[in-house]
Amino acid sequence: MTSAPPPTQAQAAAPAPLAVQDIAVRLGGELILDGVTLDVQRGEFLALIGPSGGGKSTLLRVLAGLLKPERGTVHIATPPALVFQDYRLLPWRTALRNVQLPADLGTGGGLAPGEALKMVGMEAYGPYFPAQLSGGMRARVALARALAQSGDVLLLDEPFAALDALVRERFNAELRHLHEKTGRTTVLVTHSIREAVWLADRVAVLRGGRIVELLDTRGEGRVSAYTDGLEAHLRAVLGTGDSTRLRLDSVRARSRAWVLPVAAVALALALWAWGRTP
Numbered sequence: 001m002t003s004a005p006p007p008t009q010a011q012a013a014a015p016a017p018l019a020v021q022d023i024a025v026r027l028g029g030e031l032i033l034d035g036v037t038l039d040v041q042r043g044e045f046l047a048l049i050g051p052s053g054g055g056k057s058t059l060l061r062v063l064a065g066l067l068k069p070e071r072g073t074v075h076i077a078t079p080p081a082l083v084f085q086d087y088r089l090l091p092w093r094t095a096l097r098n099v100q101l102p103a104d105l106g107t108g109g110g111l112a113p114g115e116a117l118k119m120v121g122m123e124a125y126g127p128y129f130p131a132q133l134s135g136g137m138r139a140r141v142a143l144a145r146a147l148a149q150s151g152d153v154l155l156l157d158e159p160f161a162a163l164d165a166l167v168r169e170r171f172n173a174e175l176r177h178l179h180e181k182t183g184r185t186t187v188l189v190t191h192s193i194r195e196a197v198w199l200a201d202r203v204a205v206l207r208g209g210r211i212v213e214l215l216d217t218r219g220e221g222r223v224s225a226y227t228d229g230l231e232a233h234l235r236a237v238l239g240t241g242d243s244t245r246l247r248l249d250s251v252r253a254r255s256r257a258w259v260l261p262v263a264a265v266a267l268a269l270a271l272w273a274w275g276r277t278p
């Protein structure tokens, strides 16, 4: 973002905190990522967009060091903090104790838990359990937990997907503010083209297992003729069709799912009839 402090000379010369080169990932026998090359610069805000099922979460897991590609190289300077698509808060822990989790697991070292909760405006809700919090509040707690982790890279997997439009707009503004304040290198997965253009310095489009576009968005943080043009371009790249992609083997498996129960009933009937024959 333009208002984030410019990198010092030493920072600019430092290698990218995250880089992947020509990686391939296969899941369930299918190539999900194939030939992805991407680096994220220190302090940068990069948005990752693409069709559903296109491999965004998979790429984020590689960048977090949670998934090893079958091909290619991965460079991760320090272990990043990842906010999962479904938050993954522990239901038996209060908000504060969820944020304390990294420290308990030995991966703390970021903000102090109380401070992290305050940073996301949740300091009054530390004693509440996840089930007592709204979706937006849970998203904030998940963000606070990531801020309590060590390292200066934040990976966010659609953290605001479940929020309504108004809350989401406010969260986006807060996320920008947070990025400006902490200067953490950030990768955000989002389905919203506008959000990506508005928030990020660069937007990467992941489609068909590879990065098909890498756009410099200047991170202007406002809607302008320039961002309008970028949005239109990204819409053209992504198309308007339904982007859901089901794995065929699971569909096939489901379409054959009736065979076993029907066979079991037929067998039971046959045995019953056989038992009745004198």
Ligand SMILES: Nc1ncnc2c1ncn2[C@@H]1O[C@H](COP(=O)(O)OP(=O)(O)OP(=O)(O)O)[C@@H](O)[C@H]1O
Residues within 6 Å of the ligand: 027, 028, 032, 050, 051, 052, 053, 054, 055, 056, 057, 058, 059, 085, 245, 246, 247
């Ligand atoms: N553990 C797994 N085993 C087999 N296939 C998987 C596994 N995890 C993900 N996939 C498949 O990999 C593909 C990419 O999944 P991924 O979750 O990375 O997509 P995505 O771009 O994040 O989608 P969305 O926008 O819906 O979150 C999907 O087709 C999915 O079914």
Ligand SMILES: [Mg+2]
Residues within 6 Å of the ligand: 056, 057, 058, 085, 157
């Ligand atoms: Mg995903």
